[in-house]
Amino acid sequence: MLADTIEVRDVARGDAVALAELLNAVIAKGGTTALQEPFTPAALERAYLLGPDVLCCFVAVDPANGHVHGFQTLGRLASLPDDVGDIGTFARLGGTQRGVGSRLFAATRARARALGLSAINATIRADNLGGLAFYRKQGFIDHDVLKDVPLKDGTRVDRVVKRYDLCRARSVRG
Numbered sequence: 001m002l003a004d005t006i007e008v009r010d011v012a013r014g015d016a017v018a019l020a021e022l023l024n025a026v027i028a029k030g031g032t033t034a035l036q037e038p039f040t041p042a043a044l045e046r047a048y049l050l051g052p053d054v055l056c057c058f059v060a061v062d063p064a065n066g067h068v069h070g071f072q073t074l075g076r077l078a079s080l081p082d083d084v085g086d087i088g089t090f091a092r093l094g095g096t097q098r099g100v101g102s103r104l105f106a107a108t109r110a111r112a113r114a115l116g117l118s119a120i121n122a123t124i125r126a127d128n129l130g131g132l133a134f135y136r137k138q139g140f141i142d143h144d145v146l147k148d149v150p151l152k153d154g155t156r157v158d159r160v161v162k163r164y165d166l167c168r169a170r171s172v173r174g
Contacts (some may be wrong), residue, residue, distance in 0.1 A: 069092050
């Protein structure tokens with residue numbers, strides 16, 4: 001599957017079941033997401049898709065068959081300034097390196113600018129090399145490191161905080 005066969009659109013209420021299935025598979029596999037507990041469709045919708053703290057959420061689908069390949073959410077966190085959104089990107093297992101994340105980020109970046117945000121925050125597990133590489137490729141730069149954050153099983157993993165400066169990126173890229 002190539003990126004040009006992917007349609008990126010705003011999340012819809014009917015997407016919660018498919019997106020919960022996608023995310024729960026990623027959580028069950030482990031090793032990439034900081035999320036550790038599975039989501040019901042209703043809980044996912046409230047937290048990351050359409051809830052009050054969600055600024056936007058985009059879904060990547062195959063328009064020919066409606067198959068969901070990934071989603072990206074941008075929300076507010078109380079620990080961040082009001083003009084900084086917090087991003088999360090989730091791709092179907094086995095579906096990385098196909099341009100899904102880049103297509104999703106193009107939509108998220110445009111919406112973040114339209115919303116007047118100054119930056120986008122991403123917090124990635126330090127052992128998630130694919131996630132770190134993805135955000136670096138999108139233009140995120142290292143901002144901070146949260147040391148020894150415990151996982152549910154007691155394992156301690158650093159979290160790398162990256163930022164995408166929407167103001168700087170606009171002036172550099174036009």
